[in-house]
Amino acid sequence: MHAVCLDIDDTLVDFTTSARRALARMIGRDDMWPTWQRMTEEHVKKVVAGEMDSDSMRLARTKAFMAGLGTVLDDESVLKLECRRHADMTGAWQLFDDVVPCLDWLRAAGLKVAAVTNASGPQQRAKLHSLGIARFFDTVVIAGELGVAKPDPVIFQTACRQLRVSACETLHVGDRLDTDAVGAQDAGLHGVWLHRRGPQPPGDTGVHVIETLSDLPALIVSEYLTPAATGPAGVPGQRGPDPVSGAGGAWSTISGRCHEQ
Template identity: 50%
Template sequence: MCLDVDDTLLDSQRAARQGLRELLGTDRAWPVWERTTDDYYARYVNDELDFDVMCVERTKAFFAAFGEQIDDAEATRRENLRMAAMQRSWGLFDDARPCLDWMRDSGLRLAVVTNAPSAYQRKKIAAVGLADTFDVLVISGEVGVAKPDPRIFHTACDALGLRPDEVAHVGDRLDTDAQGATRAGLHGIWLNRDQRAPEDAGVPAITSLHELPELLVGDLAALPAVPELIR
């Protein structure tokens, strides 16, 4: 079983909003921050920007959207304040630990597949108490490819010692996680926490990790190779 981290296991959006709130005194500008982050993080994932550079450039672009031009030093200062506040707010969704415990008790081998820099993501996983939970950590910053590239999913499968059709992957991004995993030959599952459209995503969808055990032993168990996932 492969799992995404941010907004799948860890409530990253809540933490990020808290970081912005502590920096600005409000999170009313959250939609602008979210759009700016989507743009600049995509540039990081596509190897156009180093992660630290991305953080500074994103902060400059965010404040520029409100007419304030700041230099690198001031952007770095503000980003450090925001990042520290966000990290203090890191925490798991309520459904994450029970689901992980169930999968462990069921004998499933677990892998993380995440798009992020190595040290940052390992720090995050440890901070929320998951350092010893997974058999394999596959982090884009370490393997040199990012979701939805099939190679990152195949790296996880190889590390687990399983064929792609013997592995399921769940994540909150329909295109990057669920459909990307499916194109790589895994059983992609969309964690649609916000119940966003489209309803017909072409992959199994759940709205909570509480629903994942039933899916694994129910609907997915009827597919080829999947019964081997459940002992």
């Protein structure tokens, strides 16, 4: 294993909590979050397709949402309303408690790290910088900039290419089963579903499932490294002289499997 890709929203950042509270403050009720999510996804597709920029998308989404509630607003009123909502949301962004320890571990282990997100570029880059974790990432791959979104294999393969690693030497972790974990696996990566909320789904998901990023180091060590790769605390030890190919070190285990397939 040479690299780990991570989704951003609801994987690293508790996006849903901040966004849902900001929406509730905007409309004075908390029962419209599923509708807001659906409309947001529909409008984000237009950003990915290059039909509008992220700022125009936010205004169009909010205007359409309010119209659905029976409130028709002019453009100036929509702008004021959306700016307040957006400020409320961004001011409440927080990392999950398990994020920084996990990122520290990944970097100490010598793994390359990428962020792979379906959201728009300016907001996601600002989010990583404002929360102090931009320094951990070798690259950030954003659907709104690339023109394709997860689960399209192209976005995962682009991350691997930018990291200069093979797909089969790369793990992707995200909070959405189909979009993140299964999508990554279909693209040739190893998919891991970070299932932070809700009951476990029935049956076999076909991918590894963890409930916290605190579980990721143990999963990497147990599933993708030989016992010789770990130190006394379960953290991967020193790698060999070639950090990319893994030649001469125990990190070459997954690389060997990759080339055998």
